[in-house]
Amino acid sequence: MTEIAETVRAIVAEKAMVDLAEVSGDLPLAALGMDSLAVVETIFAIEEAFDIQIPVQGGDVGSVDLSTVGAMIRAVEGLVAQKAA
């Protein structure tokens, strides 16, 4: 697993208040008991950790798929790659 994936999973585990082992890639965020507040807090923590901007505002997820932990990791990997380019 990539360093990015590890960091995202750790953030999700902290914000969902679950064990890291429970955070698997195909799991929808809601299945971890995350409500909308937990999701926005997770987005903020990820932005801080990677110094990226996840384009989510006013509940509009837009082109970014954040439906599962795996989707979130791929989105972050894409944004980190864009930043590096």
Added chain:
Amino acid sequence: MARVVITGSGAVTSLGRDAAQTMAAMAAGRVGIGALDIRDADRLIAPIGAQVKAWAPETMFTVREISLYDRATQFAVEAARQAVAQAGLDLPGEMAARAGVVLGTAGGGLGTTDDNYRAVYEERKDRVHPFTVPRLMHSAAVSHLSMIHGLRGPAFTVSTACASANHAMGLAFQMVRSGAAPVMLTGGAEAMLTFGGIKAWEGLRVMARSGCRPFSLNREGMVMGEGAAVLVFEDRDHALARGAKILAEVVGFAMASDAGDIVMPKQEGAEAVMRAALADAGMDPGAVGYINAHGTGTQANDRIESAAIRAVFGAAVPPVSSTKSMHGHCIGATGAVELLACLLALKDGILPPTMGWEAADPDCLEDVIPNAARRAEVEVVLSNAFAFGGLNAALVLRRA
């Protein structure tokens, strides 16, 4: 009209982690003022305060709660938990639908504001934590108390600077007395001991550098404190029916405005609110056995409050003290912390002292219970709060 009693009390102050500890410290004359442990304290002119030390929210709240609770809200949540537990409240559905909460705060989530201003202005960050707004809003603590305790009746925050908690408790009293609510959680919470919060006060040149000495000739100003106190105000019949222990009865309240100056207090306004609170209680000044003064330790307040008390009570001024000398000026929460001093007087027959008093000021009251608590059986007490901007609120309590 319903009679209104107090059946629960909780607190987090520099003097203790609950109401009992806080009251015991007041009885012992312990001073909670010391060197401030905050970021950039070395840039403060007067780096002292009555701080809640070794506060460890991570041991009391979940990660989610901490992300939503400013320090002021944390104090309020913990104080309310204690108050509800002491009251033994278990509100049935239809009762909870009418029960409510009204708290005072002058600054709301100031720590949150301070931290996020630093982030965007000083650290040049372009994003702040997503819960910045729900943390800093003045009404945050009230909302959390309503959610935690299932209170679905009137819930709102009162902000009248240093009189906030007295106004809040007075409104709670009126709502229970009128029958609008059977039970109200009430009091105040403040956490203004932030770098920005103290700097703002320093600007006014009213902060003491060495200590708080209310009514003393050599007093040099106020010392800020922080904390929360929450009380359960309850319809007496409701309390008796469920066998609750009654701590004291609230018998009178008044609010009155100076319509004078944005910072200087006015003797007429202070007099008017004390007279009106006693009239609301149906009592003469002679009934009062102890006054918890606003007593900030500033030149102006202590002189003018003394003159107002002399005018109302004439030749028979009861013992008066300022417990701010111990717990500091807790700003929007101070009236609620001072209500604990009133409970100490009524319940335990202990009049808390004015600590730090060193020399008589002819312009101030003669008997301010200097430097040591005193035993006295008192039936009735008066608690004053006089805010900047001339917003005055006074409560009258009677022994249960």
